[in-house]
Amino acid sequence: MKKLLFLSVLVLAGCVGRPENVVPVSHFDTSKYLGKWYEIARLDHSFERGLSHVTADYSLRQDGGLKVVNRGYKDTDAAWKEAEGKAYFVDRKDVGYLKVSFFGPFYGAYVVFDLDQDGYTYSMISGPDKSYLWLLSRTPTMDPALKRRLIEKARGLGFDTSKLIYVKQN
Numbered sequence: 001m002k003k004l005l006f007l008s009v010l011v012l013a014g015c016v017g018r019p020e021n022v023v024p025v026s027h028f029d030t031s032k033y034l035g036k037w038y039e040i041a042r043l044d045h046s047f048e049r050g051l052s053h054v055t056a057d058y059s060l061r062q063d064g065g066l067k068v069v070n071r072g073y074k075d076t077d078a079a080w081k082e083a084e085g086k087a088y089f090v091d092r093k094d095v096g097y098l099k100v101s102f103f104g105p106f107y108g109a110y111v112v113f114d115l116d117q118d119g120y121t122y123s124m125i126s127g128p129d130k131s132y133l134w135l136l137s138r139t140p141t142m143d144p145a146l147k148r149r150l151i152e153k154a155r156g157l158g159f160d161t162s163k164l165i166y167v168k169q170n
Contacts (some may be wrong), residue, residue, distance in 0.1 A: 016090060016099040016109045019130045021157055024097035025115045030066070032120040033112075034058050037136040039072075040147065041164045045132070047102075050074055051081060052168040056136065061086060068100060096123075108132075113157075114150060124150050126159075133159045140169035 018024070039054035048054065051072030059067045066087040074081050085102035087110060089095070096112030114124035122142065125134040135142070135150055155161040 015128050016107050017128050018111050019126055022113050022126045024095050024111050026095055028094050028096040038140045038169055039167045040137050040142050041135040041166050043133045044165055054167050130159050
């Protein structure tokens with residue numbers, strides 16, 4: 001029994017780990033991060049497959065965490081899909097390193113590793129490994145030069161940016 005518990009803890013802890021050389025931003029300001037973000041690009045995963053017009057909306061929870069509402073349009077079903085989750089800081093509240101859950105007790109890493117710290121107009125997010133990557137913006141479109149710079153940064157950190165999906169937002 002102890003062995004099973006230990007293995008379970010190891011598996012769950014691995015889900016909130018950070019990818020090698022991906023460093024969360026410091027001086028993170030939760031109040032500036034709250035609100036709606038538009039997904040500009042992502043690496044494909046089953047939970048978002050086929051979705052367009054994807055947004056994430058962050059608000060405060062009474063327990064000190066964040067409420068996360070992800071929403072996207074599934075063209076094949078001609079219907080909106082929505083998932084509500086919760087997020088908590090892994091270490092300190094001024095570091096962009098959170099754990100997020102949409103599925104009960106299971107958490108995954110949410111690592112903000114690039115962020116416009118003046119206006120909070122864009123952010124780049126990683127999950128627990130480099131198969132998870134999101135590029136978010138406060139607006140449905142992003143300046144092409146900025147988008148190229150962020151994608152090049154992600155490529156330099158080892159993300160396979162050739163597999164990015166550019167999300168339809170119009």
